[in-house]
Amino acid sequence: MSVNLPAPDLKELYPVSGVRIGVTEAGVRKANRKDLTVVLIDKGASVSGVFTQNRFCAAPVQICREHLASGAGVRAMLINTGNANAGTGEDGRIRALSTCAALARELGISPEEVLPFSTGVIMESLPSERIEAGLEGALADAREDNWLRAAEGIMTTDTVAKAFGAQVTIGGALVSITGISKGAGMIRPNMATMLGFMATDACVRPGLMHQLATELAEGSFNRVTVDGDTSTNDSFVVIATNKAAHTPIDSLDTADGRALKAAMLDVARKLAQAIVRDGEGATKFITIKVEGGKTQVECRQVAYAIAHSPLVKTAFFASDPNLGRILAAVGYAGIADLDQVGIDLFLDDVHVVVHGGRNPLYREEDGQRVMQQSEITVRVVLGRGDAVDTVWTCDLSHDYVTINADYRS
Amino acid sequence: MSVNLPAPDLKELYPVSGVRIGVTEAGVRKANRKDLTVVLIDKGASVSGVFTQNRFCAAPVQICREHLASGAGVRAMLINTGNANAGTGEDGRIRALSTCAALARELGISPEEVLPFSTGVIMESLPSERIEAGLEGALADAREDNWLRAAEGIMTTDTVAKAFGAQVTIGGALVSITGISKGAGMIRPNMATMLGFMATDACVRPGLMHQLATELAEGSFNRVTVDGDTSTNDSFVVIATNKAAHTPIDSLDTADGRALKAAMLDVARKLAQAIVRDGEGATKFITIKVEGGKTQVECRQVAYAIAHSPLVKTAFFASDPNLGRILAAVGYAGIADLDQVGIDLFLDDVHVVVHGGRNPLYREEDGQRVMQQSEITVRVVLGRGDAVDTVWTCDLSHDYVTINADYRS
Numbered sequence: 001m002s003v004n005l006p007a008p009d010l011k012e013l014y015p016v017s018g019v020r021i022g023v024t025e026a027g028v029r030k031a032n033r034k035d036l037t038v039v040l041i042d043k044g045a046s047v048s049g050v051f052t053q054n055r056f057c058a059a060p061v062q063i064c065r066e067h068l069a070s071g072a073g074v075r076a077m078l079i080n081t082g083n084a085n086a087g088t089g090e091d092g093r094i095r096a097l098s099t100c101a102a103l104a105r106e107l108g109i110s111p112e113e114v115l116p117f118s119t120g121v122i123m124e125s126l127p128s129e130r131i132e133a134g135l136e137g138a139l140a141d142a143r144e145d146n147w148l149r150a151a152e153g154i155m156t157t158d159t160v161a162k163a164f165g166a167q168v169t170i171g172g173a174l175v176s177i178t179g180i181s182k183g184a185g186m187i188r189p190n191m192a193t194m195l196g197f198m199a200t201d202a203c204v205r206p207g208l209m210h211q212l213a214t215e216l217a218e219g220s221f222n223r224v225t226v227d228g229d230t231s232t233n234d235s236f237v238v239i240a241t242n243k244a245a246h247t248p249i250d251s252l253d254t255a256d257g258r259a260l261k262a263a264m265l266d267v268a269r270k271l272a273q274a275i276v277r278d279g280e281g282a283t284k285f286i287t288i289k290v291e292g293g294k295t296q297v298e299c300r301q302v303a304y305a306i307a308h309s310p311l312v313k314t315a316f317f318a319s320d321p322n323l324g325r326i327l328a329a330v331g332y333a334g335i336a337d338l339d340q341v342g343i344d345l346f347l348d349d350v351h352v353v354v355h356g357g358r359n360p361l362y363r364e365e366d367g368q369r370v371m372q373q374s375e376i377t378v379r380v381v382l383g384r385g386d387a388v389d390t391v392w393t394c395d396l397s398h399d400y401v402t403i404n405a406d407y408r409s
Numbered sequence: 410m411s412v413n414l415p416a417p418d419l420k421e422l423y424p425v426s427g428v429r430i431g432v433t434e435a436g437v438r439k440a441n442r443k444d445l446t447v448v449l450i451d452k453g454a455s456v457s458g459v460f461t462q463n464r465f466c467a468a469p470v471q472i473c474r475e476h477l478a479s480g481a482g483v484r485a486m487l488i489n490t491g492n493a494n495a496g497t498g499e500d501g502r503i504r505a506l507s508t509c510a511a512l513a514r515e516l517g518i519s520p521e522e523v524l525p526f527s528t529g530v531i532m533e534s535l536p537s538e539r540i541e542a543g544l545e546g547a548l549a550d551a552r553e554d555n556w557l558r559a560a561e562g563i564m565t566t567d568t569v570a571k572a573f574g575a576q577v578t579i580g581g582a583l584v585s586i587t588g589i590s591k592g593a594g595m596i597r598p599n600m601a602t603m604l605g606f607m608a609t610d611a612c613v614r615p616g617l618m619h620q621l622a623t624e625l626a627e628g629s630f631n632r633v634t635v636d637g638d639t640s641t642n643d644s645f646v647v648i649a650t651n652k653a654a655h656t657p658i659d660s661l662d663t664a665d666g667r668a669l670k671a672a673m674l675d676v677a678r679k680l681a682q683a684i685v686r687d688g689e690g691a692t693k694f695i696t697i698k699v700e701g702g703k704t705q706v707e708c709r710q711v712a713y714a715i716a717h718s719p720l721v722k723t724a725f726f727a728s729d730p731n732l733g734r735i736l737a738a739v740g741y742a743g744i745a746d747l748d749q750v751g752i753d754l755f756l757d758d759v760h761v762v763v764h765g766g767r768n769p770l771y772r773e774e775d776g777q778r779v780m781q782q783s784e785i786t787v788r789v790v791l792g793r794g795d796a797v798d799t800v801w802t803c804d805l806s807h808d809y810v811t812i813n814a815d816y817r818s
Contacts, residue, residue: 055747056740056765087736089750089766122733123767227719229734230741310636310719310805311813318814324531325638327496331465332639338464341498356465357498358532396719398810404720405727 003285003374003394005277008148008163014176015144016199018042018241022142023153026134028127029082029120036131037153038103038138039077039197045241047074048209049115050217052234058086059096059126060116061233067100072112077237078103079117079195080131081156081182086232087123095128102132106139119156119182119195119233151180154195157403158184162274168263170256171246175202177264181271184226184280196221196236196271202260203248204240211252212261213238220268224392225307226279227400238264276392281399284316285375289390292342292382298335299389302380305333313396316376321367323352330380342383348376412694412783412803414686417557417572423585424553425608427451427650431551432562435543437536438491438529445540446562447512447547448486448606454650456483457618458524459626461643467495468505468535469525470642476509481521486646487512488526488604489540490565490591495641496532504537511541515548528565528591528604528642560589563604566812567593571683577672579665580655584611586673590680593635593689605630605645605680611669612657613649620661621670622647629677633801635688636809637717647673685801690808693725694784698799701751701791707744708798711789714742722805725785730776732761739789751792757785 019041026036041047049068051061068074078099085092100114118126141149151161165178179198204212217236242248249257277285288306293299306312309329315322326345331338345353350366352359370376428450435445450456458477460470477483487508494501509523527535550558560570574587588607613621626645651657658666686694697715702708715721718738724731735754740747754762759775761768779785 054737054740055742055744056736056749056752084733087733087749087762087766089764091766121731122737123762124733125767229718229720229737232733232737232740309638310809311638314810314813317810320814322530324493324496324533324641327465328463328531328638328641331463331641333464335464340465340496343465353496353532355498357496357500358534396810398807400719401723401726401805401807401810404723405729 002160002278003282005160005274008151008161010148012165013147013163014165014167014178016176016178016241017144017201017243018045019199019239020142020144021146021150022138022140023146023149024134024137024141026080026130028080028130034149034153035081036134036138037079037150038135038142039150040142041075041239042241043075045074045239046204046206046209047237047239048213049235049237050213052231054230054232054234056087056232058084058118058233059088059092060085060118061235062093063096063100064115064117064235067112067115070112072110074115075109075113076103076107077115077117079154081154082120083118083124083126084120084122084233085118085126088125091125095126098128099131103135106135115237117195117235119154122232147178147180154180154182156182156184157280158182158278160278162271162278164267164270166263166267168259170202170244170260173244173246175200175244175260177267179267179271181275183275184278198264198267199239199241200264201241201243203242203244203246205248205250208250208252209238209240215252215261216265216268219265220272223390224272224276225304226276226394273392276394279394280403281397282394283374283397284395286316286393286395287377287390288393289377289379289388290382291379291388292384293387294385296387296389299387300391301335302330302333302382303389303391305329306378307391307393310396316371316395317397319368319371321347321364321371323347323367326378327353338382344381344383346379411569411687412691414569414683417560417570419557421574422556422572423574423576423587425585425587425650426553426610426652427454428608428648429551429553430555430559431547431549432555432558433543433546433550435489435539437489437539443558443562444490445543445547446488446559447544447551448559449516449551450484450648451650452484454483454648455613455615455618456646456648457622458644458646459622461640463639463641463643465496465641467493467527467642468497468501469494469527470644471502472505472509473524473526473644476521476524479521481519483524484518484522485512485516486524486526488563490563491529492527492533492535493529493531493642494527494535497534500534504535507537508540512544515544524646526604526644528563531641556587556589563589563591565591565593566689567591567687569687571680571687573676573679575672575676577668579611579653579669582653582655584609584653584669586676588676588680590684592684593687607673607676608648608650609673610650610652612651612653612655614657614659617659617661618647618649624661624670625674625677628674629681632799633681633685634713634716635685635803682801685803688803689812690806691803692783692806693804695725695802695804696786696799697802698786698788698797699791700788700797701793702796703794705796705798708791708796709800710744711739711742711791712798712800714738715787716800716802719805725780725804726806728777728780730756730773730780732756732776735787736762747791753790753792755788
């Protein structure tokens with residue numbers, strides 16, 4: 001079950017000139033399951049990625065970082081589900097490199113031009129032979145209008161494929177933006193979510209790509225959480241194929257730069273929020289907005305404390321306006337000099353707490369009404385300054401426990 | 410259901426000379442429930458307490474701090490369940506002070522000599538009238554051998570009363586130590602747990618009490634977690650009635666000081682671990698030991714990351730040796746320069762991970778065997794130094810969700 005997350009709208013999944021995608025069933029972990037995706041990128045694209053800050057990062061994440069740093073350029077991505085190739089030591093590295101080399105041979109490029117991605121169970125050896133055997137089928141499937149199959153090909157515990165797109169005019173040229181993401185549990189991205197890929201045919205100078213990818217991640221994937229568990233495999237890659245007929249963008253502070261970033265951020269947010277809407281066991285989509293902080297960092301701290309509290313999350317699941325739990329989370333969020341007297345709390349339009357105490361005008365039935373909605377905004381006003389930040393999360397239900405108690409069986 | 414937590418052993422609950430306890434049913438929230446406890450302390454006792462670091466600390470916690478700081482001495486404690494008197498603003502303060510004044514009048518002492526404690530629902534007004542009306546009944550019940558009733562009188566979602574005791578010889582005198590605690594959810598004490606009280610008739614100089622209380626909390630209540638939610642009401646109070654016939658202890662570094670602290674720490678640990686064993690929905694008791702860190706702080710950080718991971722906790726619930734989830738938690742615990750190659754992981758006696766990768770000798774059935782036990786030790790070796798720390802926690806089950814989705818109904 002997901003929260004207000006329809007299947008992808010095919011009309012919105014614009015082919016991006018210079019990107020072809022192929023998907024196949026390689027039997028990585030289970031049979032009859034799309035589990036291997038190749039993304040082929042024309043020469044001349046600008047590519048950047050941001051990756052998990054988990055120190056136990058997976059072998060493919062390490063290799064992505066190295067290949068991007070090599071300056072060889074990126075011509076292909078190879079994505080498997082069913083196995084995360086994390087906690088696998090030197091064996092994991094050798095197997096991931098072997099799959100890159102196999103794809104490079106097929107394409108006549110160098111292994112450094114391939115980025116590998118894996119998602120699935122941790123601490124099991126990657127069946128690289130099966131992946132290599134599947135390459136031929138994946139390559140035979142490659143075409144530009146294959147984004148939906150790609151979104152399906154990277155799903156694990158996801159219940160809905162996640163893909164969004166947009167078009168925007170840049171320097172007189174119509175530019176397409178399309179992206180896909182996956183993830184439902186082990187979600188508290190720290191740099192990027194489990195897997196997110198976006199491509200545009202816009203022209204962006206290579207030197208600007210890292211800034212663009214980082215700012216997109218900061219405004220989207222780095223603001224969602226399901227269970228607070230930062231994955232070993234989080235990866236977010238942004239591709240600009242430079243095919244559109246406009247002057248290349250070399251700053252995000254120009255009119256064209258701002259227009260492109262705004263359009264891409266809108267898609268990135270939808271992709272990130274889709275992960276929360278499809279959060280394991282989620283029944284509610286919750287926006288947590290913290291205002292009036294001294295810094296954005298402290299606003300984020302408070303928002304995450306609320307978003308990660310199992311007590312707050314179970315109260316949302318139960319539609320129970322047990323809102324003192326939110327105050328408790330605000331109190332332990334780690335702001336040493338926080339004065340509770342400055343704090344106000346709103347649930348959508350309902351003013352629950354005034355100056356740190358229950359609003360005398362607050363009626364339980366008003367809180368109850370909002371708690372029963374499937375989309376809820378919690379707004380905390382800290383009363384210490386002008387900073388703001390927002391985080392998106394979901395509730396904690398029986399199904400989260402069921403899904404994660406049964407994941408491997 | 411609790412994990413290997415029998416009902417208190419009455420033989421072990423030694424009366425402590427100079428401490429009398431009375432319990433009654435005051436109808437604070439529900440009828441027919443022991444919910445009001447008074448603890449009467451003879452003049453001349455040394456008392457100290459440590460309290461929650463939650464910035465949204467409850468009115469009674471604020472008043473406890475003020476009364477302890479006043480230097481008036483402590484002659485009584487007043488404890489109610491059913492209402493936490495937190496998130497209640499100025500009204501909460503007035504009502505808590507009113508109950509202190511009422512008890513002081515009954516006892517002919519000053520209100521500053523009373524410490525108030527509340528636990529229960531947050532953000533509802535304290536029914537101080539009902540508490541004051543219940544004082545007469547509670548006082549009529551007061552006697553020295555009433556520790557079991559006190560343990561019952563402070564329960565909320567606890568399923569088992571928590572009380573332990575010990576006797577130790579100090580300076581030739583037989584000294585008694587008895588303590589009680591409560592708590593099952595909103596448990597990640599930061600200074601002390603929701604409510605913990607310990608008394609001894611040992612003689613301890615007042616100036617030493619704060620150090621003793623802090624060191625006891627650090628080795629017990631500050632090392633347990635159920636759901637990572639630090640309560641607004643955590644309080645831990647240590648009383649030495651100074652009735653025993655030995656030379657007063659004025660340093661914890663003397664033979665007597667060490668002997669008393671060791672005996673009290675043993676009781677404090679049992680009290681703290683009892684909270685985890687009775688953790689909401691708990692089916693397993695898990696000891697997380699992190700060794701080989703550069704500092705004790707980083708060991709603790711890693712231990713808590715594992716203990717708070719919903720994915721790790723649900724895997725324990727399912728008896729599923731999905732141990733990569735533990736590695737992921739180690740990786741995101743926040744040690745910036747952690748090298749995964751240095752890491753080993755043991756599940757009881759089973760060596761699961763060697764040098765950051767799966768142990769070639771590890772067999773799934775060995776992990777499975779340990780995971781099915783009701784008491785499990787996770788041992789992580791960081792390979793960076795000699796520091797060690799230990800945290801105790803429980804699993805995350807369907808019943809945790811059920812209990813917290815239904816708490817107020």
